[in-house]
Amino acid sequence: MKQIFFIxxxxxxxxxxxxxxxxxxxxxxxxxxxxxxxxxxxxxxPMVIAYKNDPHGGKSKIGASARCVDCHLPHDSLVNYIxxxxxxxxxxxxxxxxxxxxxxxxxxxxxxxxxxxxxEGCLNCHGNIFDKKLATLSTKAQKMHNHYNKLKGxxxxxxxxxxxxxxxxxxxxxxxxxxxxxxxxxxxKMENKKEELLNEYKEYGIKTK
Amino acid sequence: MKKVLxxxxxxxxxxxxxxxSQKEESNALSSSIKITPEIKKKYPLKHSHNxxxxxxxxxxxxxxxxxxxxxxxxEDKCLFCHKSKIYLAKRLEFxxxxxxxxxxxxxxxxxxxxxECHREHKPSVxxxxxxxxxxxxxxxxxxxxx
Numbered sequence: 001m002k003q004i005f006f007i008x009x010x011x012x013x014x015x016x017x018x019x020x021x022x023x024x025x026x027x028x029x030x031x032x033x034x035x036x037x038x039x040x041x042x043x044x045x046p047m048v049i050a051y052k053n054d055p056h057g058g059k060s061k062i063g064a065s066a067r068c069v070d071c072h073l074p075h076d077s078l079v080n081y082i083x084x085x086x087x088x089x090x091x092x093x094x095x096x097x098x099x100x101x102x103x104x105x106x107x108x109x110x111x112x113x114x115x116x117x118x119x120e121g122c123l124n125c126h127g128n129i130f131d132k133k134l135a136t137l138s139t140k141a142q143k144m145h146n147h148y149n150k151l152k153g154x155x156x157x158x159x160x161x162x163x164x165x166x167x168x169x170x171x172x173x174x175x176x177x178x179x180x181x182x183x184x185x186x187x188x189k190m191e192n193k194k195e196e197l198l199n200e201y202k203e204y205g206i207k208t209k
Numbered sequence: 210m211k212k213v214l215x216x217x218x219x220x221x222x223x224x225x226x227x228x229x230s231q232k233e234e235s236n237a238l239s240s241s242i243k244i245t246p247e248i249k250k251k252y253p254l255k256h257s258h259n260x261x262x263x264x265x266x267x268x269x270x271x272x273x274x275x276x277x278x279x280x281x282x283x284e285d286k287c288l289f290c291h292k293s294k295i296y297l298a299k300r301l302e303f304x305x306x307x308x309x310x311x312x313x314x315x316x317x318x319x320x321x322x323x324x325e326c327h328r329e330h331k332p333s334v335x336x337x338x339x340x341x342x343x344x345x346x347x348x349x350x351x352x353x354x355x
């Protein structure tokens with residue numbers, strides 16, 4: 001009788017420890033998934049500004065917004081999601097504290113956008129893009145989405161972000177240039193633009209100097 | 210009896226799903242032009258278009274099936290995907306600070322023809338360099354024309 005009682009207590013304690021840890025993990029993931037967390041890194045300012053200038057950042061008739069993680073983490077499995085979140089998080093922390101942040105060529109990075117924008121993320125919300133009865137889908141969209149389907153799983157597979165560049169970050173190239181001009185002749189002119197932006201967007205955690 | 214019914218139900222469900230996927234495939238865009246390595250070499254595509262595995266008839270709509278007889282396309286074919294000239298100009302808005310936006314220049318505004326600079330099957334050119342040779346040559350104003 002005593003033994004059964006002991007096992008029961010063990011089970012209950014185990015259950016509570018389990019719940020406590022799962023809640024801890026859930027809380028941790030939740031808290032580190034908003035743009036408020038992502039913006040903590042200074043080097044993300046142009047991306048946050050461009051995001052706030054996009055329907056995905058709430059600038060639409062509905063006002064709904066996607067979180068950074070909705071597009072920038074894989075959604076095929078929970079394990080892959082947490083693994084990618086952890087590894088990229090650690091990597092980026094390293095770059096932030098020990099790397100050469102000012103030396104990052106963001107324009108160049110954008111050329112490989114399909115490696116950090118995940119189709120499953122897009123399709124989680126836009127799952128109806130293959131629906132032929134969808135009234136808002138133009139013939140162009142239907143044609144290209146058919147093309148997407150046709151190449152899926154082949155060597156020439158295409159990704160959403162191939163065509164839909166700057167989606168989620170309208171005007172990103174412009175904002176990146178206001179912070180760090182691609183070409184020398186714009187340098188002086190961009191200072192004023194940057195100043196304007198810093199003031200306009202400081203409510204989103206953009207740090208003014 | 211119940212088991213057999215359940216089995217039949219599942220088999221018909223699977224076959225329905227399969228039939229539907231087959232239907233989807235047949236709806237996909239397919240070209241009757243076979244793109245051989247020779248054609249690919251003779252009419253190479255620009256980086257992004259190549260990456261998307263675009264077919265000849267994506268642009269050369271209604272021009273038959275022989276690439277040798279294709280004609281240059283109108284710019285509405287470019288704008289089919291690339292939206293509008295105003296949209297393209299807006300993407301380079303940072304250049305407006307010096308009125309140096311090639312898609313919205315002081316000389317032509319957003320009204321240039323795409324193929325004044327952009328070519329698909331041969332190297333693009335930079336029309337601005339006809340006068341602004343130094344700035345273009347030294348890459349201090351803009352990159353090579355894509």
